[in-house]
Amino acid sequence: MASGSQLEAIKRAKVLMVGAGGIGCELLKTLALSGFRDIYIIDMDTIEVSNLNRQFLFRQSHVGQSKAKVARDAVLKFRPHINITPCHANIKDPEFDVEFFKKFNVVLNGLDNLDARRHVNRLCLAAEVPLVESGTTGFLGQVTVHVKGKTECYECQPKPTPKTYPVCTITSTPSKFVHCIVWAKDLLFAKLFGDKNQENDLNVRSSDGTNSTNHTEDVFERRTDEDPEQYACKIYDHVFGYNIEVALTNEETWKSRNKPRPLYVRDVLPDNLIQQNGSLENSVTEESVVSSMSSLGLKNPQDIWSLSENSKIFLEALRLFIERRQKDIGNLTFDKDDQLAVEFVTAAANIRASSFGIPLHSLFEAKGIAGNIVHAVATTNAIIAGLIVIEAIKILQGDFENLRMTYCLEHPSRKMLLMPVQPFEANKSCYVCSETPLLLEINTRTSKLRDFVEKIVKNKLGMHSPLIMHGSTLIFEAGDGLEEDVVANYALILDKALAELPAPVTSGTVLTVEDLHQEFSCNINIKHREEFDEEKEPDGMVLAGWIAPTQKDARIVSNGESTSAAHPAVTEMVEKSDDVEIAREKPGTKRKLSEMSEMIDHVHDIKPCSSHDVGDQVHPQEVEDNDDDDDIVILDENPETRKKKRLQ
Template identity: 75%
Template sequence: MVGAGGIGCELLKTLALSGFKDIHIIDMDTIEVSNLNRQFLFRQSHVGQSKAKVARDAVLKFRPHISITPYHANVKDPDFNVDFFKQFNVVLNGLDNLDARRHVNRLCLAAGVPLVESGTTGFLGQVVTVHVKGKSECYECQPKPAPKTYPVCTITSTPSKFVHCIVWAKDLLFAKLFGAKNQENDLNVRSSDASSSSQQTEDVFERKNNEDIELYGKKIFDHVFGYNIELALSNEDTWKNRHKPRPIYSKDISPIELPHQNGNQAKISVGGDISSVSAMASMGLKNPQDLWSLNENSAVFLEALKLFFSKREKEIGNLSFDKDDQLAVEFVTAAANIRASSFGIPLHSLFESKGIAGNIIHAVATTNAIIAGLIVIEAIKILQSDTKNYRMTYCLEHPSRKMLLMPVEPFEPNKSCYVCSETPLTLEINAHRSKLRDLVDKIVKAKLGMNLPLIMHGSALLYEVGDDLEEDEVANYAANLEKVLSELPSPVMGGTILTVEDLQQELKCSINIKHREEFDEEKEPDGMILSGWTPALAAEKNGSTSTTENGASTSGVSQATSLMTEEDDDLQIIPTQPGGKKRKISDLSSAATSDFSSVAKDTKIQRKDVDGNNDVVMLDDGSLGNSKKKIET
């Protein structure tokens, strides 16, 4: 088992009660208070302890004679290599992120061990079974879209939705104030007027020695909510067809008197043994679902900034946003709401803002239990070599037939998959401008998911990482990272074929380099395009494209929008529109509803992945039912 969270707890219990006697669990997480509403093997007293170890102890209380081996570790650690995976009959995933899923998929392929994938979102879920090398598609046979992003100009200049304000507050303002020093972004822009020439090189966000915290806070407030808005308004063409924002300055905000705290700042609990100073508590704001006024948001913003610099000053310079950091959530919520107020966007509560900023989709315990049961059914089939009855099962409520479970036969391997079919990839890149570091970070690690990559051009080794390298080798590879591709010891140009390999994953693939001079900075911000492991869609062949909600270009036939991933085991399933007329499930005979096998055989299903966690299923009529409607289970 990989993962001992929402699905993992149910899965371990069901395996133990189904007669499995030798189970190994890998999970790197510790138990948090927020886990307790659905991860039933854990209790309040377990907060802060290893999930894998506590889950083992809990199950052994009612099944003391079985063997459960827990590993409080990252499945990507070198100890969990191909040889480690070869000792198992089956691997069951209950993971919460794309990176780990891809890694386990590759190790199972290399070890020749069947893998059962799974995921849930609220009342929806699926068991993607069974990944068997050469017999059914692997987890990566269907490409996973990139995380949802937004055009920089929308975030910095023309937000139209509250999520744009959250991204601005979290990734720009919070990072600039509390993250790594000397960050460059548009927040620090100054007027180029002669009257302001003395301020052109000034870093507005730098707090000078002994500068009063309250005065510093008001300076930041006036700059980002007042001055920057004034500067944006100076470009009149931008606002010809848009609602103009209004600048907000600290002098325009009515002061709010803070409640007396006996000389101490109030604290609120944020996950058991973790406490954080809270601006909300200082102001007497108790309900996170309340909608704060502009005055209250402004007061929370200034108070939170003050508390960071007075109570957590040692952390400043190393902070990154964390949804479990109460003060960080308060600051981002207040900043986003002030900006939203400026642009005429409806305000949101702290509870809602935390969900958006933390990419939270809430889990449902009953769905986890259903999915865990289905995983065990597939595991038993694998042990019985019952290959003809392997099923991929989707848990959803069909609006007309009231079907909860919908199995389909596994798909065959995608012959264009670079992971299990070793199909060459194509990379469009400017070989005269892009550095080897860009290729390693943005493509090899981020898109191909390799942990310890090795890059070769013919017999020339351009890059390698590992503990067994000599000092001069490490220095040479580090120097190569800073060279543009065309200036490497073995130059990489258009027409070059690179071999990229990860020895830990036992994965090797080829990348055909295609030189390209220019890229669209908004639509292609990485300055490179990787392709080649998915068949072209009909709309792409016809040159038809459209723009999704996040501004990214997609095919006209399928517009699967990448949504948020939850902190546990969740995926979001949304409807997509079919490219052609297909048979509807509602047209099937009533007898088929009691025979899921015949439904699976008689019904064609198209899948589109939407969040990098799992696959989305689309019924033939393009519907999935209402994910917000409660399913009776």
């Protein structure tokens, strides 16, 4: 029961809620029932059937409608007199600028991606509005609070980077099903249905053994006289048969590994395959979702298909893409909600797995791996939403002393499901909330402005509409509303090496990079470096100067006993600590735990590797083998052993 002063603060508060999904639905309900009266809610999505099991404000009849609007209507049914303003929009739209943010007393995030979270963080800092940030991954979750000048900001700690796999493991030597999924999704699917101009590491060889670059025919191009079935068989034979035969010629590779088996349509399927394959075409109606499973009469997504069933699905899905989804071809990126794409990727991954002697998986499992899905747990969302409201109330009352970051653990430690931790102070070298410049080591003679913009400014710094200045000279800008000739001029400049720009960027140059939409600016000191290690520094540049505070001075101390952990994950804390609060070495300050919120946003990535580095200590293959492909570290159920176990 809220006290009088709490109720006053609640009644007066203007709250901005971003995201009306799993956490958002719970949050809106809890805010309304706690007495909040003025809530602005932004969500860019419409309701999908898959949301209904946990986003309880939505019903089947709402599918296709704006989440923000339906959530508002649902809550007004039991709290008719409060003011909820729904907005079906992207929080990154320019209208949600710093002035907009300033209208609110607190911002509450129920988002599901790093990009939007960083954007909100920057605007909250600029507008000086406190932010309560949240995330859940299955049974795990956390609520963190970010108040400018009092706590760290959301970006003070580097976020976990996406899981990457060495290119050679993916293209040549898969040893786990996830490698086959990454191959099927990021290479084969992208090659067949994605942007033709993008770089792709899939071996594109023509059937006579020469590399396609030296040969007139590209197997992936469909000839005009080739019908979809023939084309599908050609692709099958090429990627599962011919390419494997070519790989087998490299005997070195197979000395210490099991050899893969080349697979050809003629061996895997009966001769009359093509007729069989297309014979159920009539079962696919115009209105229904295009699906090779239903076309072939396979119903249960939890069944593990045989090699021949996977082969049929592969050929049928490819045929259906050509015949029914022609307009999408060339623009597709894998989407876990695209049934035909999931079927194709499952089948392709399973056929490859079969070739390499890796156990096959069901469509349900494959979809989970391909879409990085950790199944959402409604109760975790409800707990997290409750905690968001508790922290929001403290903020509204100005009770900053008692703010807590709270972690929801899957396996309660010392009978505690929730672990509250005092917020950590701001990282003095955070490039977002402090003015600390970054340092970029780059080959200024060979790296193009485009590389700098894409790899550093957009990917690493998360800017969308950047403006790059060299002193008072504007080098580059991107974003909507630029004149055509300006855009054309920048397009030319992008292909120039940094040192050859009209205002040359060389060692010692300080660049200022700004994103006006994010009200965010930072300086980057440029240091020329001639060479980079292709394997360890695949970007060909290294951004430094953004040091997590944990690296230097923070260590976990539990009951007076320090450990050497540099950047503790929540589970390590559970493992080693008897206390809820964890003191830094410096007495009187407390440290918070590393973030888990991005775990769910992880994507599988591929990084380059050379082919002869097996056995090397730092070889990615070895790292990956030990690492077991995991994103989330959890504790073993048995508290005695307290071993770390990993959750895929």
